[in-house]
Structure formats: structure tokens, C-alpha cells
Amino acid sequence: MGKTRKNILITGASSGLGEEMARRFAAKGRNLGLCARREGRLETLREELLAANPGISVAIRGLDVTDHDAVAAVFGELRDELGGLDRVVVNAGLGKGAKIGSGRAEANLATARTNFIGALSQCEAALEIFRAQKYGHLVLVSSISADRGLPGAKAVYSASKAGVAALGEALAAELAKTDIVVTTLLPGFIATDMSSKAGDSSALTATLDEGVSAMVSAIEKEPRRAALPGLKWQGIDVALRFLPNELTNRLV
Numbered sequence: 001m002g003k004t005r006k007n008i009l010i011t012g013a014s015s016g017l018g019e020e021m022a023r024r025f026a027a028k029g030r031n032l033g034l035c036a037r038r039e040g041r042l043e044t045l046r047e048e049l050l051a052a053n054p055g056i057s058v059a060i061r062g063l064d065v066t067d068h069d070a071v072a073a074v075f076g077e078l079r080d081e082l083g084g085l086d087r088v089v090v091n092a093g094l095g096k097g098a099k100i101g102s103g104r105a106e107a108n109l110a111t112a113r114t115n116f117i118g119a120l121s122q123c124e125a126a127l128e129i130f131r132a133q134k135y136g137h138l139v140l141v142s143s144i145s146a147d148r149g150l151p152g153a154k155a156v157y158s159a160s161k162a163g164v165a166a167l168g169e170a171l172a173a174e175l176a177k178t179d180i181v182v183t184t185l186l187p188g189f190i191a192t193d194m195s196s197k198a199g200d201s202s203a204l205t206a207t208l209d210e211g212v213s214a215m216v217s218a219i220e221k222e223p224r225r226a227a228l229p230g231l232k233w234q235g236i237d238v239a240l241r242f243l244p245n246e247l248t249n250r251l252v
Helices: 016-027 039-052 068-082 105-133 152-174 193-198 208-221 230-242
Strands: 007-010 031-036 058-062 087-090 136-141 180-187 225-228
Touching (some): 016 031, 031 039, 105 136, 136 208, 225 230
Parallel strands (some): 031 058, 180 225
């Protein structure tokens, strides 16, 4: 990476990973454009960030990433308000889910719409801006679950995150010889409200501090792909991708 990415847009910034990433980047002196459905929580976060870091700018917008036209409009507004965008973190996600065919299709469809179609809308809007200015850093927050389809209630979540990972891989290959960098993050279990509701293994779950520290560190290094946090999740990533199903079925 060359110059510092000064102006950063983060979606899904009202809680969990997005909220904590906003705190970390604010502490580094970056200007932030923050989006989420819960605009009231963004107002509170903006006040907190400006009080702790008075030298930065924080712009907020309410946004449902499943509204494609709204995504394009809001990204443009935040670019204009901040005076440009250097990095966009596609983070907004949904963890609903049910066994397929169990009569709860709407939970699965909502997860697919938010996690994949919503991510695609964000990539469209971000890359339109980056292509026009000929530089930028696009960060896609996928999941270790992208490595191998997970059974039961997590099936659609893992499928949607696999779609995000494949999208990141495609864009990284396409843009490899340009000044637009694409990074795909594959976090393992990190303690958030979403992970607790999903019933993730407590023995494998990293603290929010540990998880977001790893994410921010990886984002700043701008790799093409990063499984995290730590060697444990890098190992699980390799195992899920390359070991036979007979062995990995025990992990999922």
C-alpha cells in the first residue's frame, strides 16, 4: 500500500464488527462514512467517535443494503461529504437461518438478499466510484463458513458468504494490475450478538477485541485474502478447503 486510506466507508456500522472497526479507524485519525439500518445507533456512535477523536470527520446515513438504488445514492453522498472515498468495507450482514424446507424460507431469503445481493450492490456502488477516480481499496467481509457449506440452519449463511468470497476473488483477479485493491476477509468465530445467537462454539470464539484487531491489521496490509484471527483460524481455513469431507464433516 502507498498512501494512507484517509476516508473510509463502513456498512453495518451500528453494532458488532462494523461498530468496533469504526472505533479502531477513528483512533487512527481516519474520516468515516458509517451506514446501517439503525440510524439512531449511528448518531450515538458518531458522538462518541468525535468526542474521542475531535480531528476527524464522521458522516452517517441510514441504509438498508437490500435497496440497490439507496446504496448507490448513499455511497455517493458520503463520498461527497467526506471529500472522496479511499476504502469501502462491505460488512453489513445478517445471520438468520433455518433448515431448508422447514417452512421458514423468509429467514433464508432475507439472509441471502442481505449477505450476497446486498454485498453485490455495495460492490457496484464502490467500484463505480473507484473506477472513476482510478484508485481505492474494496474490503469484503466474508466468513470461514465460505470454505465449506454448513449444514442445517447455517446452510444459506455459508452459501451467501461463499458467494461473497467468490466475488472478491473475481474482482481481485480483474483489478490486479490497477490501483484498485480488493481484499476478502474470512473471519472465524468472533464474539458479537450475531455469533451468540448463531450458537457458535465458545471454545473457538475469539473476543471482539482480538477479532477486530486482526481484521483492522489485515485491512491495513491490504492482502488479497485473509483468514483470521490468528493461526488457529488460518489452520481451520486450510483444513476446510483441502481435507476430505470425511474429516471436515466433524468440524462443521
